[in-house]
Every structure is written in structure tokens, then in C-alpha cells.
Amino acid sequence: MAFTGPGILVFMTEPLRMSTLFLRTMRNDPADEDVDSAKLLVRAGFIKKEAPGIFTWLPLGLRVLNKIEAIVREEMNAAGSQEVHLPALLPKDPYEATHRWEEYGDDMFKLKDRHGAPYLLAPTHEEMFTLLAKSYFNSYKDLPVVLYQIQTKYRDEARPRAGLIRGREFIMEDSYSFTMDQTGLKQEYQRQRDAFERVYQRVGVKYVIVKSFSGPMGGSASEEFQSPLPIGEDTFALSPAGKAWNVEVLTTPRPQAIDASATPAAAKVNVGSARTIDQMLTYANKSLPRSDGRQWAASDILKNVALTILHPADQDHDNKPWREVIVVGIPGDREIDLKRVAAAFPPCDVEEASEEDLKKHPELVVGYIGPKACGPNARTGEKEHDSHVVRYFLDAHIAQGSQWYTGADEKGMDYVHLVAGRDFQSDGTLEALQVREGDMSPDGSGPLSFQRGVEIGQVFQLGLKYTKALNFTVLDQNGKPSTPWMGSYGIGVSRTLACIAEFHHDEKGLCWPMSVAPAQVHVMTMGKNAQAAQEAEKLVHQLSDAGIEVLFDDRTKVSAGVKFKDAELIGVPLEIVVGRDFVSNGTVEIRQREAGTSQSVAADQALTTVQSLITSMMPRVEDRLKR
Ligand code: ATP
Numbered sequence: 338m339a340f341t342g343p344g345i346l347v348f349m350t351e352p353l354r355m356s357t358l359f360l361r362t363m364r365n366d367p368a369d370e371d372v373d374s375a376k377l378l379v380r381a382g383f384i385k386k387e388a389p390g391i392f393t394w395l396p397l398g399l400r401v402l403n404k405i406e407a408i409v410r411e412e413m414n415a416a417g418s419q420e421v422h423l424p425a426l427l428p429k430d431p432y433e434a435t436h437r438w439e440e441y442g443d444d445m446f447k448l449k450d451r452h453g454a455p456y457l458l459a460p461t462h463e464e465m466f467t468l469l470a471k472s473y474f475n476s477y478k479d480l481p482v483v484l485y486q487i488q489t490k491y492r493d494e495a496r497p498r499a500g501l502i503r504g505r506e507f508i509m510e511d512s513y514s515f516t517m518d519q520t521g522l523k524q525e526y527q528r529q530r531d532a533f534e535r536v537y538q539r540v541g542v543k544y545v546i547v548k549s550f551s552g553p554m555g556g557s558a559s560e561e562f563q564s565p566l567p568i569g570e571d572t573f574a575l576s577p578a579g580k581a582w583n584v585e586v587l588t589t590p591r592p593q594a595i596d597a598s599a600t601p602a603a604a605k606v607n608v609g610s611a612r613t614i615d616q617m618l619t620y621a622n623k624s625l626p627r628s629d630g631r632q633w634a635a636s637d638i639l640k641n642v643a644l645t646i647l648h649p650a651d652q653d654h655d656n657k658p659w660r661e662v663i664v665v666g667i668p669g670d671r672e673i674d675l676k677r678v679a680a681a682f683p684p685c686d687v688e689e690a691s692e693e694d695l696k697k698h699p700e701l702v703v704g705y706i707g708p709k710a711c712g713p714n715a716r717t718g719e720k721e722h723d724s725h726v727v728r729y730f731l732d733a734h735i736a737q738g739s740q741w742y743t744g745a746d747e748k749g750m751d752y753v754h755l756v757a758g759r760d761f762q763s764d765g766t767l768e769a770l771q772v773r774e775g776d777m778s779p780d781g782s783g784p785l786s787f788q789r790g791v792e793i794g795q796v797f798q799l800g801l802k803y804t805k806a807l808n809f810t811v812l813d814q815n816g817k818p819s820t821p822w823m824g825s826y827g828i829g830v831s832r833t834l835a836c837i838a839e840f841h842h843d844e845k846g847l848c849w850p851m852s853v854a855p856a857q858v859h860v861m862t863m864g865k866n867a868q869a870a871q872e873a874e875k876l877v878h879q880l881s882d883a884g885i886e887v888l889f890d891d892r893t894k895v896s897a898g899v900k901f902k903d904a905e906l907i908g909v910p911l912e913i914v915v916g917r918d919f920v921s922n923g924t925v926e927i928r929q930r931e932a933g934t935s936q937s938v939a940a941d942q943a944l945t946t947v948q949s950l951i952t953s954m955m956p957r958v959e960d961r962l963k964r
């Protein structure tokens with residue numbers, strides 16, 4: 338490998354000749370691809386689909402992939418990470434020790450060897466890196482250490498889609514840091530986060546850093562790098578101040594308490610069969626005129642929703658998984674977001690309470706569930722009784738002192754003027770609502786807006802979860818065993834390649850950024866003129882000798898139209914056309930694929946023009962990240 342110009346990694350200086358290249362482009366979009374990057378990568382002969390979410394890398398695609406990987410390696414090495422390469426085929430035991438053999442769910446490819454021993458194809462490698470560090474390191478003097486690999490990962494995704502974006506076999510760069518304490522972890526986390534930013538800027542992909550939930554990885558702080566693309570499956574929320582959150586971790590600023598001293602006493606009213614929110618409003622507006630003169634709104638109703646927490650097996654429950662019914666109070670104009678509720682009960686999932694669940698709690702009168710049949714108001718202090726009382730939570734939007742129209746735990750009966758904090762209490766506050774655009778931002782800077790994104794990387798401060806579970810200790814300065822703090826950091830390399838293509842294409846084809854293009858220059862000969870063909874050969878050699886990668890369309894039996902179409906589809910950033918103009922006045926045409934501009938230069942000026950264009954077209958790293 339050699340270097341030319343700032344930051345260009347050159348893999349070959351022999352030109353790639355289209356006459357012999359293992360490449361067939363397609364005129365039409367493949368029928369089974371749903372996003373532009375996949376359609377174009379297949380049509381341009383970069384990848385070939387073998388099965389849903391499983392692709393072959395063809396010569397041009399592999400060149401782009403190798404370039405992205407080389408940039409990742411440079412940045413990882415500069416951040417003090419050391420490269421290793423672990424197997425993808427792994428034994429079950431380490432994943433059982435951390436419970437991920439089960440918790441990872443159906444996404445994990447599991448298989449057996451010929452002796453029946455269980456194995457997996459790794460979806461991620463926290464366990465193996467912890468064991469690796471543990472095998473060799475045992476002293477505080479060995480830490481910090483950061484290891485990484487670039488490797489094929491396997492996930493049996495429920496819906497492989499969008500070509501390389503959600504594959505079942507895909508390429509990830511994953512690094513893992515081990516430090517003596519949390520301060521060390523935070524330092525390594527910041528170095529990795531900076532390295533990720535530099536990678537994304539150098540490969541020419543847009544990203545937003547989004548505060549996120551650590552999911553099956555466990556641990557505390559985590560951020561995602563989201564590529565803002567409408568085809569993304571993720572939604573993140575942006576504040577006017579430019580901060581971003583995954584909706585799963587969005588917090589609501591606590592509302593100010595309301596002075597309830599003038600609110601009338603709570604009253605029980607017979608509402609008959611009014612049960613939907615609309616029926617309740619019609620009834621209330623007719624029969625219960627408000628003292629403030631305005632109409633009742635859905636947001637005046639406290640909707641109490643019965644949910645079930647799915648707890649894993651524990652000793653108090655005969656080592657069996659168990660179901661706990663809870664009730665959550667939310668404003669009547671809003672809906673529950675089960676994932677956000679579940680985030681408050683890790684590692685449990687949460688679902689709507691089933692009929693069976695509710696049968697065990699006759700005190701919850703379906704349709705009339707109120708805050709008094711559960712939570713602190715239903716407890717008597719008597720142990721046996723209280724152990725059956727359902728926990729009651731309030732959504733974070735509900736202010737102390739706010740008054741509500743809500744169920745009274747008897748068929749046909751409701752309460753009005755029931756005041757939070759005065760007439761009923763809760764066991765805690767939850768982020769329970771589906772977030773809406775326009776909700777207040779956690780930083781208080783104004784209403785949230787939503788954007789769709791594709792996650793191209795994620796960084797986690799894992800803490801002690803894996804090191805503890807796998808008994809990794811080192812001796813500290815006082816000779817005492819101490820559990821190292823761990824972080825893990827992943828870049829979706831193949832997914833990033835697809836996102837680059839999403840940002841850099843037009844209706845005619847791909848337009849690669851200079852840093853990752855399969856070649857920097859695409860030279861085309863036009864017509865049958867022998868002199869032009871000779872000049873093209875000469876130019877190609879000049880460029881190659883100067884360390885520039887050239888894709889050379891030297892095909893003789895192909896029309897100019899086809900050559901142009903292929904060049905547009907493949908998307909090499911600079912195109913040089915050697916044809917009629919060369920024969921008549923000694924000039925060649927240099928085109929910039931993405932900008933769509935072109936200039937005519939004397940053939941003997943082509944090399945220097947190309948060299949300065951390459952430098953000026955390289956994606957730049959922001960000043961704040963410069964080393
Ligand atoms: P997603 O939410 O999109 O399924 P994830 O959060 O499960 O991704 P991580 O475990 O954080 O993924 O993996 C690190 C990176 O690997 C992701 O940020 C993403 O870029 C990439 N990645 C994850 N799953 C896939 C996949 N099925 N195909 C391609 N890349 C993937």
C-alpha cells in the first residue's frame with residue numbers, strides 16, 4: 338500500500354482494465370431490492386445477493402469496502418487500539434455465563450457440531466474479548482488496553498432489508514476497552530467516539546450523535562451514530578439546541594406542581610356505560626359542566642392502563658420466569674410506548690396485560706380502573722394483603738396537583754376532581770408515552786422534531802456487566818483483586834458503505850467520495866482513433882505511476898453511449914474522456930461525477946489537474962477533531 342496526497346490509501350497502481358474486469362453492469366433495477374443503495378450497488382456490479390441479507394463482494398465493491406476498513410484501521414490504531422481477529426464460530430459457554438445465549442433471542446444463529454456441542458455464529462463479541470483480556474492480563478499495570486477487530490458478524494434478523502443496511506452476514510469493526518476505573522472508561526470512550534467521528538467524516542457519510550439505550554448490551558451510557566436518511570428504521574428526536582435522543586431514552590422535563598387549593602373535593606359520579614374517551618367526554622360535557630367554563634378534553638382524563646412486566650426466572654419464583662401486572666396512569670389523549678416503559682424495568686420486557694393476567698386481579702375493574710385500587714392507596718400495611726397490591730405508576734407528564742376525570746374501580750362509576758398527590762399517590766414516575774413531535778425537549782430548549790436514521794455505529798460504557806459475569810479481575814496497586822471497567826464500540830462497516838451510497842448517488846448511478854472510491858479516475862477512450870487510444874494508454878500509465886488508481890475503459894467493441902452510462906453507474910469521482918478533441922486539438926475532458934462539472938485541458942496537463950482535483954475533493958475532518 339502506498340500513499341498519494343492527503344489521506345488517500347492506494348491498493349494498486351496497476352490500472353483496472355474494463356476489458357478484462359470481472360464485471361457485468363445491469364441496465365435495470367433488480368426487482369428484489371427496496372432502497373437506492375442496494376439497487377445501484379447490484380446494478381453497478383459491486384455486490385451480488387446470494388440469499389436474504391447475504392451478499393458476495395465483487396471486485397469493485399470489495400475495493401470500496403477495503404478502503405473503508407483501511408480508514409477504520411488508521412483511526413483505531415491512532416486511538417491506541419490494537420487489532421486482533423477472533424473466530425466468528427464460538428462455543429456457547431461464555432454466552433451462557435452472561436445470559437446472552439437466551440437474552441439475545443432469535444437473532445442469534447445457533448448450531449451444533451458433529452458431537453452435538455452447541456455453538457453460535459457471533460452477533461457481537463463482548464464475552465470473547467473479556468475472556469481474551471482475562472487470559473493474558475492480571476495486573477493494574479496491564480491496563481488500560483483497547484483491542485479491536487474488523488470481522489464478519491451474524492444476526493438472524495427478522496426482516497433483512499435495504500441490501501447491506503440490514504444484512505444477516507455483515508461486517509463490523511468492534512473495539513473493547515478495559516480500564517481500572519470509571520474515569521479511565523470515560524477517557525477511552527471519548528477517544529473511541531472521536532475516532533468514530535473522524536472515520537465518518539473521512540468516508541463522507543453524514544451522522545448525528547444520538548443519546549441512546551444500551552439494550553441487550555447492558556451497561557449505562559451509550560450513544561448511537563445515526564445517518565439521517567428517510568429510509569432508516571430508527572427515529573430520533575432533535576431539540577432546537579441541536580441535541581439528539583433515541584425516543585427510548587427521551588426524558589420529559591418535570592412539570593411544575595399545580596396549586597390545587599381551590600380544586601373542589603373529589604366526587605364519585607355514575608356515568609353509566611360511557612367507556613370510550615369520546616363517550617366519556619360527551620357525557621362529561623353534558624352532565625358535569627366544568628367550573629372554569631371550558632369543555633372537557635381528552636387530556637383531562639387519566640387513562641389507567643394495565644401492563645404486564647415479564648420478569649426472568651428468580652429464586653423467589655421457583656426459578657421460573659414470572660408475570661407482574663402494573664397499572665400506569667397517562668393523559669387520555671396519549672398512547673403508551675411499551676418499549677419506553679420497559680426501559681424502566683431492565684432486563685424485562687413489558688406487554689399489555691392479558692385477560693388471564695387481569696383475572697388474577699379482580700380489583701382492577703376493566704374499563705373503570707382508577708388509581709385507588711392499586712399502588713400506595715390500596716395498601717393497608719398488612720403484609721399478606723400488600724404483597725398482592727398492584728404497583729401504580731404515573732407518566733412523567735402528570736403534575737402534582739393536577740386534577741383528573743378517571744375511573745373509580747366500580748362498574749359505571751368515575752371520579753371527577755381527583756387530584757394527583759392530594760387524592761392519590763403512585764409508586765413512581767415513568768416515561769410511558771409515545772413521544773410526539775412538539776413535546777418539550779429534555780434540555781428545555783423547545784419542541785422536539787423527529788428525524789429518521791440508519792444506525793452506523795454505537796458506543797457503550799458497559800461498566801462491570803461482562804467483567805463481573807466472567808470473573809475478570811486484576812490486582813490493583815494494593816495487591817487486591819479489582820474488576821476492570823469495560824466499554825464496547827461498534828462501527829457497521831458494510832452498512833456504512835451502503836449509507837455512503839445513499840448520500841452520494843443520483844438517478845444515473847453512484848458518485849463515490851474520493852476517499853473510498855474504487856478508483857480515483859475513470860479513463861475512457863472514445864471512437865476508433867488509434868492516436869486517441871494510444872494517448873489514453875499513455876495517460877493511464879502516467880496516472881498509475883503517480884500512485885493514482887485508474888479504472889480504464891479500454892473496451893474496443895463498446896459504444897461511447899454505453900461507456901458513459903457505465904461510468905455514471907459505477908461512480909468513480911473523476912472521469913477523463915480521450916476522444917475527438919484530442920485528435921483535433923490535443924485536449925482531454927475531465928469531468929467531476931458528483932458535481933456534474935467538466936473542463937477541457939491539454940493532455941499533458943491532465944496529470945497535474947487530476948492531482949490537484951483529488952486533493953481538493955477529499956472529504957475533510959472538522960478542525961475540532963484534528964490531531
Ligand atoms: P440495529 O438497531 O440497526 O439492529 P444494533 O443496535 O442491534 O443495530 P449494534 O449491536 O449496536 O447494532 O452493532 C453495532 C453496529 O453494527 C450498528 O451500529 C450497525 O451499524 C451495525 N449493524 C448491526 N446490525 C446490522 C445488520 N443486521 N446489518 C448490517 N449492519 C448491522
Ligand code: MG
Binds near residue numbers: 561792794795
Ligand atoms: Mg446499536
